[in-house]
Amino acid sequence: xxxxxxxxxxxxxxxxxxxxxxxxxxxxxxxxxxxxxxxxxxxxxxxxxxxxxxxxxxxxxxxxxxxxxxxxxxxxxxxxxxxxxxxxxxxxxxxxxxxxxxxxxxxxxxxxxxxxxxxxxxxxxxxxxxxxxxxxxxxxxxxxxxxxxxxxxxxxxxxxxxxxxxxxxxxxxxxx
Numbered sequence: 001x002x003x004x005x006x007x008x009x010x011x012x013x014x015x016x017x018x019x020x021x022x023x024x025x026x027x028x029x030x031x032x033x034x035x036x037x038x039x040x041x042x043x044x045x046x047x048x049x050x051x052x053x054x055x056x057x058x059x060x061x062x063x064x065x066x067x068x069x070x071x072x073x074x075x076x077x078x079x080x081x082x083x084x085x086x087x088x089x090x091x092x093x094x095x096x097x098x099x100x101x102x103x104x105x106x107x108x109x110x111x112x113x114x115x116x117x118x119x120x121x122x123x124x125x126x127x128x129x130x131x132x133x134x135x136x137x138x139x140x141x142x143x144x145x146x147x148x149x150x151x152x153x154x155x156x157x158x159x160x161x162x163x164x165x166x167x168x169x170x171x172x173x174x175x176x
Contacts, residue, residue, distance in 0.1 A: 028091040028102065034132040035152025036087040041128060043079045047072060092150055097172075099139065099165065101148045111148040116172030117141045121162040125155065137161055 051072045058065035090103045101111045118139060125135035135158040137150040153161065 026093045026095075026100075028093050031087065031090045031092075031150070031152035032132075032134050032154050033087070034134045034154075035090075036084055038128050038132055038134065038152075039083045039087065040080060043076070043083060047076050047079070051076075087152065090150075090152065094164075099148070101150055113139050113141065113146065113148050114172070115165065115168040117146065118165055118169035121165050123158050123162055125158075130155075134158075139165070 051069065054065055054069040054072055058069055085105055086103075089105045090101075092099065092101045097116075098112050098114045101109075101113075103109050119142060120140050122138035122140060123135050124138065129135060133155055134152050135155045137153055137158045139148040139150070141147050150158075150161075
């Protein structure tokens, strides 16, 4: 067994469940690429108003505002790059005793939630996410700081994961 947070071999010396920020040899599962599409649509909705205003002002008032239009387009390009990088960096794996969620490229985060600590699992899906067939899975424990979120799962997979985690959590709490 391996200590999943430190990555050092456990008492038996076996490191088959070696969890690191870089990933190890586990079967990390990525979230759906539809999450990037949903986030890009939201980004587009946020940036369309400043873009339209800057173009109208540039045409009707002064051509100097074209610099503002260029700035909005640069922010849009940067946002597209960031969203694609962020979504491709989210992955998760189910281990024997816990579920581990990994995210981030520059600032990496590794969240490990033991099944025995799970109180309930929430599935959330807004209208845009439903249109793309994805949902978010929220893992809740007794401590608000120790839960986790897994965005962008296909809806059927999120429902199956919720049922699986609920069964594992009940089994862990019952001591089976």
